[in-house]
Amino acid sequence: MPPSVPERPTLDGLEDKWSSAWERDSAYAFDRTADREGVFAIDTPPPTVSGSLHVGHVFSYTHTDAIARFRRMRGMNVFYPMGWDDNGLPTERRVQNFYGVRCDPSVPYDPDFKPPEKPPEKEPIPISRPNFVELCLQLTETDEQAFEALWRRLGLSVDWSMTYTTIGQLAQRISQRSFLGLLRRGEAYQLEAPTLWDVDFQTAVAQAELEDRERPGAMHRVRFRSADSGEDAVIDTTRPELIAACVALLAHPDDARHSRLVGADALTPLFGTRVPVLTHPLVDPEKGTGLVMVCTFGDVTDVVWWRELSLPVRSVLGPDGRLLGVPWGTPGWESADVDAARANYGELEGSTINQARRRIVELLQGAGELVGEPEPVSRAVKFFEKGDRPVEIITSRQWFIRTMAHRDALIERGRELKWHPPYMRARYEDWVEGLSGDWCISRQRFFGVPFPIWYPIDEHGNLRHDEPIAASEEQLPVDPSTNVPDGYDAEQRGQPNGFAGDPDVMDTWATSSLTPQIAGHAGEDEELYRKVFPMDVRPQAHDIIRTWLFTTILRSHLDEGVLPWRNAAISGWVLDPDRKKMSKSKGNVVTPMHLLEEYGADAVRYWAASGRPGTDTAFDPQQMKVGRRLAVKLLNASKFALADLPAEGTSLTHPLDRAVIARLSTVVREATDSLEDYDYARALERTEDFFWWYCDFYLELVKGRRYDSNPDVTASVSLALRLSLSVFQRLFAPFLPFVAEEVWSWWQQGSVHRASWPDADELVVAAAGSARNGEEIALEVTADVLREVRKAKSQARRPMRAPVRRVVVRDTAQRLQALELGSGDLVAAGAIEQLDRVEGESFAVEVELAPEPAR
């Protein structure tokens, strides 16, 4: 096919032109008839669908796309699906704000409900759970369409026929099926236990969803008294509002200061409750008085003490974060002075934690039990990462997946996995080693995958949590709040001798930890699943190693006994120009669409692909300009090499042509090795570096021969140009897919993205022993001299085409001999009339310009 090169090549419109062509030709479709060995499967991260994608998404998804395109050109059958993570709290919050509604499960379903045009300014409208879920589905679908449009514009080579959502029927079936399997095998269990709790969202949260925030507080020194001797037992606490929940005082076993108290009981101030004074090695004798109170529950250490010392539970905190009513004087709530306890506690009941803390300090002061003044302190407080108030620990019934029992095996799995970059494995191991409890997966929320579980109700109307009724395989996916278990009628819901559905939904990570199974249709399409699982690579950012990466390994380990993938490719973050993490709360988030419009997709991708694996990278539009320049350069170099090019010969007969191909083979080898090792950035850097050199020196040197009228002269250079451009176009294809496709289409059949990746060995053959004959040195010396000639012209402020009367090159004999091979091109490119060579120790060039012509 003769090349068809546009008169004025341009980048404008390439995104639309080629993305629709790729869609039309199913250019990136996974071929499910192919062999398992030829499959390269990617466990694409499903972005959270709440709002919009930002430039950080563009950054990391470009990395994955470059790898996908490379593997495809290597002949692999690439499985590259997209998923949308649309279930969970982020969506609920977005729907609440967007429509001005809130979910109230007690409200009946209204089939005609329409959200108001504008959200109400004051109170959100309470709507039923099914109505709420409908709005969630509606809004996420709109967002997902916008996300897909952006990905297409960016040129992700995703197979859009494989898209899944984490709220979809497929994901629900697979999540529920996996859960039921875990339940059967005893890896999932239900337990009433102290649980991390967010009082605003009123749901359990997991250890992995916590973050520390530094908060001001105050250390209070509070006097307890020994029940028998009346002796002081003074403790320090930041949480005096929990004194009513105190179940023990603790000292370190070696702390002599408190040994007389140990073994006796103490009375709590204000409430007069007897609590034992015990010892535990976790108490820090250096802190405060060395005596601490244990409450149920003030923090996670309290849970440890409560469990290890078999202490009772006294809960004063409700799920809404307010102090509960307490039946003083009944078993468990005994008091030395019941009336005083009632009176004092009456001041606190119903108030929030902060209100109660202020009031109890006044009560303690009034009773003379506060020693000194509260001392301001700043300390790390645990928050749910999406929450606004500190997490509390509240006893509730939750579902757990066993992790503690599998810790050693999970660390071993982490060592089987190949990490890119390798040091990221430390984050995984640190996390697994630091786990303190099993994974709580139930959430008291609405938009998520329900537990496929009902409970029988006995004749007295009590739920039998210990006899859960599991859904059958045929029922999946089920919503136990509308579906009915086998053997029951719908009328029996909530009735004595009837049943009740489990009201909770699964944590969003409990679904997204199954992305390899969901994308591969595990248990649904086993032929497909066996071809793609275990997958080749999990690409993701480093901040979710403890959540997504860890839980995915856990689920595959428990369900399949294997690693879910062989490689983990960890990307960094995009930081703002001040090197701060981009986040919505900081208001420094950059949305990508306008960048794609201003610089073009290839340019934005160039910036993204320049960020090293695992390394945080500053947002830098300047780099996008550089990327655009590179794309334009590829257009123009291709035009030069292809437009009206004379016929090529069958072999490279000129030494410089052989040399440039030999050097290109080295670049191909480096780029290939780097990409094989997931180092897209190095591959791009090496390719780009050589390409600019090639344009600045090789293309300039061969111009004389390229435009020669003698076909014997042009045969070799034509071959070299076509060969090298073909290689460059393919090397750039993973990074600059649009411009690469454009220039490829001028002269080649089919898509460059389905072309075969350049082969370094073939280039070595084509270069025909160039390196052996010193021809690469010839190319080097020739370029060195040309640079000196240019320098002389530039310093004389003359045009580059200005004629040179004489050039004297001083160099070693070997290099002078090599220069002979390139001298023809050199004198043409430099407009040199006479080229002389003088043997010498070191390289030096004298340039004598021809006199400036009279104007």
Next chain:
RNA sequence: GGGCGCGUAGCUCAGUGGGAGAGCGCUCGCUUCACACGCGAGAGGUCGCAGGUUCGAAACCCGCCGCGCCCA
């Protein structure tokens, strides 16, 4: 407090034992037959600080300082 990473030109970053590098920015020049969205040239650095290993250290080791992230 522990772990990991980072510190090289004004900026963004390559560089893992022998020569101080690239791009951008800046300055100067050049309508050049692929490209002015271009080309050529130039200025610019105590390689965070201190010590050690070595014939030789930006690189390896130790300590410190600073930044970031994760964990406690």
